[in-house]
Amino acid sequence: MSSSAPKKVVLAYSGGLDTSVILKWLEATYGCEVVTFTADLGQGAELEEARAKAEMLGIKDIYIEDLREEFVRDYVFPMMRANALYEGLYLLGTSIARPLIAKRQIEIARETGADAVCHGATGKGNDQVRFELSYYALEPDIKVIAPWREWDLNSRTKLIEFAEQHQIPVAKDKRGEAPFSVDANLLHTSSEGKALEDPAVEAEEFVYSRTGSPEAAPDTPQFIEIGFERGDAVSLDGKALSPAELLTALNELGRIHGIGRLDLVENRFVGMKSRGIYETPGGTILLAGHRGIEQITLDRGAAHLKDELMPRYAELIYNGLWFTPEREMLQAAIDHSQRHVEGTVRLKLYKGAVHIVGRSSPKSLYSLEHVTFEEDAVYDQRDAEGFIKLNALRLRLLARRGA
Incomplete structure (x- = not known):
């Protein structure tokens, strides 16, 4: 793909301060048309507020989609079949959502004729990798824009200043440093x-x-x-x-x-x-x-x-x-x-x-007949002697050698 500026960008849009600033930054930096995509993955936010904010910011193509069933059926459940835990503890809640968002962004790019996609992940985290590997796997020539790796708005103060310059509403609780991100x-x-x-x-x-x-x-x-x-x-x-x-x-x-x-x-x-x-x-x-x-x-x-x-x-x-x-x-x-x-x-x-x-379970492999401590007619305990001796053979040979 050409290195020229994108003409139309599909932005993963939450409606929050960061992605609203990104929206205006894309227009100001590249002079491109922006399509917003907001996925309902069960985050509990009022997503119509994202639509209203995008409309207020002048966006014509606004996608807000309920992907909860697809998310659980096609991503969470396959992962659960594997009992997947990262480093033995983490149930991968953020990780498993990114491929679905990225997939739908690429589909919307195809539907709208967009030549680029954009995410709001920072240059320090994992999400930039997850989004972009998914983008390229699905559309190898897509242009990817990652504002946090390009702009100089590297503080909350600068983000708010940019927002005020471009008439982007800033919630009162977003002024100053947030205690943590969610x-x-x-x-x-x-x-x-x-x-x-x-x-x-x-x-x-x-x-x-x-x-x-x-x-x-x-x-x-x-x-x-x-x-x-x-x-x-x-x-x-x-x-x-x-x-x-x-x-x-x-x-x-x-x-x-x-x-x-x-x-x-x-x-x-x-x-x-x-x-x-x-x-x-x-x-x-x-x-x-x-x-x-x-x-x-x-x-x-x-x-x-x-x-x-x-x-x-x-x-x-x-x-x-x-x-x-x-x-x-x-x-x-x-x-x-x-x-x-x-x-x-x-x-x-x-x-x-x-x-x-x-x-x-009707498909259970548990056999009470075999495991019972009471008398049974299906398991000859004398068979265990040969089983043990065969498994012990290499250990006995090692011991005789003095290993």
């Missing part, structure tokens, strides 16, 4: 920066917006049942729900019981460590339920191999490599393992924790 969608809320930058200091309670305090949670546990088919959750307490409906319901249960809080210092893809406060109430419950149903439906070899593959799979998502052959290859293996992962898991929610207390 990203949210149906899977999670993440908070980082400013008041949270010192990892030695405990985050204050006001940081948490999606979960109640575990200490203040009900003193009586709540029991729920999640139904699974082919590795995906399909029902809650016997009621069939769509993917987004089910995650929404689990989020509310997690909120009530203070489930899903995480204080994490993680290794960013760009090389630095960062501290984030994550809230993933429904996802934490869903992960526990999925592992519960896998316990009785997955063969040992398949289960252990999945656990070996999981860190690699999680790292691919974290690093923005969703639209890659390696992620698709791993996904195919994971999905194959889920063919018989069906049944019901019973969970206890109590004071910030989720406990598996029961599981049943």
Whole structure:
């Protein structure tokens, strides 16, 4: 593609200060037409306010789309089948949303004849990588504009000055330094920066917006049942729900019981460590339920191999490599393992924790006949002697040598 200035840009637009400034900066810097795209991923914001603000700023092509079902069905659920956790803890709530936003931006660029796309991610974080790797995987010749790597508006004060010069409304609570930044969608809320930058200091309670305090949670546990088919959750307490409906319901249960809080210092893809406060109430419950149903439906070899593959799979998502052959290859293996992962898991929610207390499946591999401590007619305990001796053979040879 030519290095000339873009004629039309699709901007990932939230309606907030940063992306509103970016909108006007694009027009002022490149003299281009701007198309705004705002995705409803369940972040809880009033998205019509984004439309009104874009209209006020003179935008003609405004896309606001409800992608909640697609987000959970095609991105969150495939990831949950893998039990994906980055660095053993993080449920990848921000990471998994970026490929979908990027995909839709590229589709809108094609629909509107735009020759460029733009995001509001900073030059220090992971999101710039996630957005841009996705853009290029889907449209290799697209022009990508990353204002935070180009402009000199490198402080909140300068952003506000630019906004006032271009008649961009600035909410009163945005004047001065925000205490921390927040990203949210149906899977999670993440908070980082400013008041949270010192990892030695405990985050204050006001940081948490999606979960109640575990200490203040009900003193009586709540029991729920999640139904699974082919590795995906399909029902809650016997009621069939769509993917987004089910995650929404689990989020509310997690909120009530203070489930899903995480204080994490993680290794960013760009090389630095960062501290984030994550809230993933429904996802934490869903992960526990999925592992519960896998316990009785997955063969040992398949289960252990999945656990070996999981860190690699999680790292691919974290690093923005969703639209890659390696992620698709791993996904195919994971999905194959889920063919018989069906049944019901019973969970206890109590004071910030989720406990598996029961599981049943028509495809269960659990055999009471074989495992019972009572008399049985299917397992000859004498067979274990030869099994043990064969496994011990190399150890005995080593010992005789004096290794």
